[in-house]
Amino acid sequence: MLKVSGLEVYHGWVQALRGISFSITEGEMVAVLGANGAGKSTLLGALAGLHRPKNGDITLNGQSLSGRAPEYIVRQGVSLVPERREIFSSMTVYDNLLLGAYHRYRSSKDEVIMDIKKIFDLFPALVGREAHTAGTLSGGLQQMLAIGRGLMARPRLLLLDEPSIGLAPLVAREIMSTLSALKKTGVTIILVEQNTAAALKVADRALIMERGQIVLSGGTDEMMGNERVQQAYLGRARMAQPAVVL
Amino acid sequence: MVDLSSQLLQLLFSGLTLGSIYALIALALVTTFNITGVLNLAQGEFVALGALLAASLFAAGLPLPLVFILTVAGVAILGGLVERSAIYPARGASSMTLIIITIGLSISLRGLALLVWGTDPLLLPAFSSGGPILIGGAAINPQSLWIFGLTAVTLAMLFAFFELTYLGKAVRACEINRTAARLVGINPGAMSLLAFAGSGAIGAAAGIFIAPLTLATYDMGFMLGVKGFVAAVIGGMNNVGGAVLGGFILGVLEIYSAGLVSSGLKDAVALLVLLAVLLIRPEGLVGVIAGRKV
Numbered sequence: 001m002l003k004v005s006g007l008e009v010y011h012g013w014v015q016a017l018r019g020i021s022f023s024i025t026e027g028e029m030v031a032v033l034g035a036n037g038a039g040k041s042t043l044l045g046a047l048a049g050l051h052r053p054k055n056g057d058i059t060l061n062g063q064s065l066s067g068r069a070p071e072y073i074v075r076q077g078v079s080l081v082p083e084r085r086e087i088f089s090s091m092t093v094y095d096n097l098l099l100g101a102y103h104r105y106r107s108s109k110d111e112v113i114m115d116i117k118k119i120f121d122l123f124p125a126l127v128g129r130e131a132h133t134a135g136t137l138s139g140g141l142q143q144m145l146a147i148g149r150g151l152m153a154r155p156r157l158l159l160l161d162e163p164s165i166g167l168a169p170l171v172a173r174e175i176m177s178t179l180s181a182l183k184k185t186g187v188t189i190i191l192v193e194q195n196t197a198a199a200l201k202v203a204d205r206a207l208i209m210e211r212g213q214i215v216l217s218g219g220t221d222e223m224m225g226n227e228r229v230q231q232a233y234l235g236r237a238r239m240a241q242p243a244v245v246l
Numbered sequence: 247m248v249d250l251s252s253q254l255l256q257l258l259f260s261g262l263t264l265g266s267i268y269a270l271i272a273l274a275l276v277t278t279f280n281i282t283g284v285l286n287l288a289q290g291e292f293v294a295l296g297a298l299l300a301a302s303l304f305a306a307g308l309p310l311p312l313v314f315i316l317t318v319a320g321v322a323i324l325g326g327l328v329e330r331s332a333i334y335p336a337r338g339a340s341s342m343t344l345i346i347i348t349i350g351l352s353i354s355l356r357g358l359a360l361l362v363w364g365t366d367p368l369l370l371p372a373f374s375s376g377g378p379i380l381i382g383g384a385a386i387n388p389q390s391l392w393i394f395g396l397t398a399v400t401l402a403m404l405f406a407f408f409e410l411t412y413l414g415k416a417v418r419a420c421e422i423n424r425t426a427a428r429l430v431g432i433n434p435g436a437m438s439l440l441a442f443a444g445s446g447a448i449g450a451a452a453g454i455f456i457a458p459l460t461l462a463t464y465d466m467g468f469m470l471g472v473k474g475f476v477a478a479v480i481g482g483m484n485n486v487g488g489a490v491l492g493g494f495i496l497g498v499l500e501i502y503s504a505g506l507v508s509s510g511l512k513d514a515v516a517l518l519v520l521l522a523v524l525l526i527r528p529e530g531l532v533g534v535i536a537g538r539k540v
Contacts, residue, residue, distance in 0.1 A: 048429060070429050074429060079429070080429050082426065086423055087426070088423060088426065088427075089422060091422065095415055098412070099415060099419050099427075099432070101430075102416060102431040102432050105412060
């Protein structure tokens with residue numbers, strides 16, 4: 001459904017993405033892994049229209065998205081849940097969700113109201129907090145709200161930027177299991193994560209980025225077994241590998 | 247001989263009247279600033295154009311309510327045109343560039359007003375007949391009450407728009423976090439157009455209401471724009487309630503210093519207050535206490 005070819009993005013003089021190419025089929029969950037500054041967030045930003053590519057093409061079901069504005073891209077079914085959540089902090093939880101459906105609110109108000117109920121089913125922790133000011137929620141609840149808002153656009157492709165960052169391990173695990181549940185509903189997901197182990201557990205496939213390039217890609221099982229991945233991202237030293245059980 | 251307390255009360259009424267006007271200008275400035283990131287230094291010109299256009303329409307024999315509607319609509323459309331022609335094409339520019347553009351707009355609009363209306367002041371009659379109303383030994387001009395009323399109604403309408411309507415919420419979302427707003431599909435260009443048209447309407451309404459007190463002249467807008475800006479800075483630039491409070495504080499301070507010390511101090515006070523706020527509390531008086539925008 002999504003095809004990215006030869007994507008190059010610059011931040012001023014600095015080249016952040018160098019010829020990124022990959023494609024994703026409907027219903028897949030792909031994890032994008034890599035160190036800080038590898039270009040993961042830039043990649044998601046470029047897909048969502050926040051960064052204008054200098055070269056290359058992004059197509060969704062054959063339709064080109066490169067160089068289009070974010071407000072156009074979300075209408076085509078690509079929704080980004082940005083890093084640091086970026087919720088509307090001084091508005092209520094309910095209004096945040098309501099605005100998530102901005103592009104279809106006028107045409108299908110009832111449907112939007114039904115969808116908000118579904119978001120509360122997906123994140124029961126948000127129930128009872130509809131009228132709370134979003135900025136007063138805990139980090140975990142804000143992340144759930146941000147994902148909920150992203151889903152309110154009814155995306156075909158959901159882009160998640162570091163959903164577990166800064167969260168307590170238990171909350172992070174809850175969010176990851178919600179992502180698994182979401183995947184089962186048929187949403188295609190690209191997940192950028194620093195928490196490699198957690199991401200590999202939920203995703204089907206992984207791309208590893210270094211210095212703006214994809215250096216490795218493959219199924220998650222294959223990645224788990226890859227020595228390079230283990231050393232660099234799963235924190236397992238080579239020496240610890242042999243099963244020397246004392 | 248008028249005793250001191252009634253004189254103080256008299257000055258307070260004048261100060262609050264003046265403050266209401268500053269408040270209206272400040273709240274238009276703050277709303278636009280938060281939505282678009284543009285500090286519109288041409289806001290005062292919308293007030294002048296409102297006053298001038300209303301005086302002309304009234305002189306042409308139209309009834310006052312119709313004059314009000316036509317003027318507000320006309321200046322709102324002008325605000326929108328100004329945004330599309332001067333602000334929108336430069337939307338990616340730095341805030342300094344945008345400020346300079348609005349200064350250019352201010353000069354151009356003033357020049358246009360001079361060409362159309364000339365230098366003679368125009369008259370608009372007071373909305374209601376009858377003499378001043380006496381309260382506690384002080385006289386209050388009925389037109390002042392109209393101005394208070396306008397400020398109250400404008401605030402109530404803005405509150406209803408931002409809190410109760412879906413479009414208002416989208417505008418607020420754009421104010422709070424423009425990137426996130428774009429990610430949910432809100433077009434900041436449309437919101438910017440709306441903000442400029444809205445500030446045109448608010449400016450015009452303020453102009454129509456003060457014209458009976460001050461007369462309408464082509465150059466009345468500049469100083470009003472500056473005062474509105476000072477009021478907005480007092481309020482913290484990100485808070486509509488703060489802007490209104492800032493307007494009242496500035497109006498009262500100006501009138502008291504003019505009335506009790508020297509009338510030459512009136513304009514100097516605004517700039518002194520601006521300096522003092524920027525040096526001592528650049529985040530504004532209410533910015534932190536209120537915490538919440540709009």
